[in-house]
Amino acid sequence: MRLSRPRTTTGRPRRNSATSDADSRVPRYLQVASVLRRRLRDGVWSVGEKIATLEELEREFDVARVTVRQAIELLQSEGLLESQQGRGTFVTNTVDHRRWLALATDWESLIAGIRENVPYPLPAGLAGTPRIEPGEGRPAAAYRFLRSLQKRGDEPFGYARVHLARDIFRRAPKQFTSRAALVVLAEMKDIEIARAHQTLTIGTADIETAKLLGIGLSAPTAEARCVVTDADGVAIYVGEISYRGDCVSLDIELRGKVAPKPSRGATGPRLAGPARRR
Template sequence: MKKTIRRKSELDAHNRVPRYLQVASALRQRIKNGKWAVGEKIATLETLEQEFQVARVTVRQAIDLLQSEGILRSHQGKGTFVTRVPESRRWLELATDWDEMVRPIKHNVPRFLQIEHAPTLRVEPDEGEPASGYMFFRSIQMRGEDPYALADVYVADHIYNQAPAEFGKHAALAVIAEFPDLEIARAHQILTIGAADVEVAEHLEIDLNAPVAEARCFVTDTEGVLIYLGEIIYPGDCVQLNIELFNRGQNEG
């Protein structure tokens, strides 16, 4: 008996990201990888509909999105053609050491947001001993005119009180890094992948349920006290994580 082999769809049925955005992402990636060159015709609506196992309207929405980005152009009766290769937007490389974490934000000026009530601080068992109190900041990090991160930050009161004016003008981690007599025992960052809720989508100007990278960073002093906790959310399409696992040439040098 001959088996029928079905190709697995590139879409994740359990993903909260809308299906048309998943289709657009898959098509965008194919163009980046050279499946269709500039000037070439992509697959037909019917073919894409069957391949991704979605409705025709979903495919049209995905193509309309890529047309708005200038990547595709549809011609009546002829099909849809590639007009340009999408540029990589992954300009933000998440740091894997202290110096690289501080360097990009050293001269950054956050746009601080006014909030009525600070969220309850949640400290995990391995993140240090809580200080007696914390100052809370919520801010949007900007790249030119574009928001690229939404940050919730807690700074221990005894640290904040040493330079309140600086914490009101600069990224808290960059201020802490400049303290001459502060000895840091541990700085750790955890990265998870999620989806934008209504508030995150509004602040970062992205679609609801769009992929985001969620970084949780904590810093402790030599007494084991948690002096900084940051929960920072980035749009998923601007972030990359680059970790050197092994480099024979570097090791031999």
């Protein structure tokens, strides 16, 4: 039996089939935009600087011109790039400068950070029951489902889905629909909060989230999940919030500031801290 030779192609090199299968789940223009967004974050191009040309990006990523244009248009919609006819595409903002939302890592900071937030209510839609993982408490008898957008000015940055124990919601329905539900809950003197746990994961925007937050499909998001249980171990609050990935930062102090070396003639060690007034 005579075996035929593998067929060869001319022009651009063929992409690895395994890589192609994995990448096919995400549109190519989103993949290109993701790489360019990371380069902006890493400082490859500074504000005011011209980025690579369409031809260069087309060759580098082995994609069609229309794919590169779609990626550029997405970053333009995010306020990161600006195309000038006959001149090229320039950086107008950096990703890091847009990360104004610092996620809290303790209860007091969390409540203080959202105390003045005004939710923009959305129709509840299909509520279902909240997902409660082992160790997060036992479910309440019934829940009230609340959906809302969080905005900074006119720009949405967070999409909240909250399941609140129905008996608690009925105590202050107007408050829970006009203020951040977690803040109202924290201010209730007759409710003893035994535990509040928050988990942060990295996700991507689905069709609904992308539309509500004004970002591209599969754009990066920060997914915050908060579960609050009362003294009886009931999960009275289960909140899922999707934040735009381009506005979120998480800062954690791992160690204290290094104490300065003692000056000559000092009789003992100096502790790090604010300088004393003389």
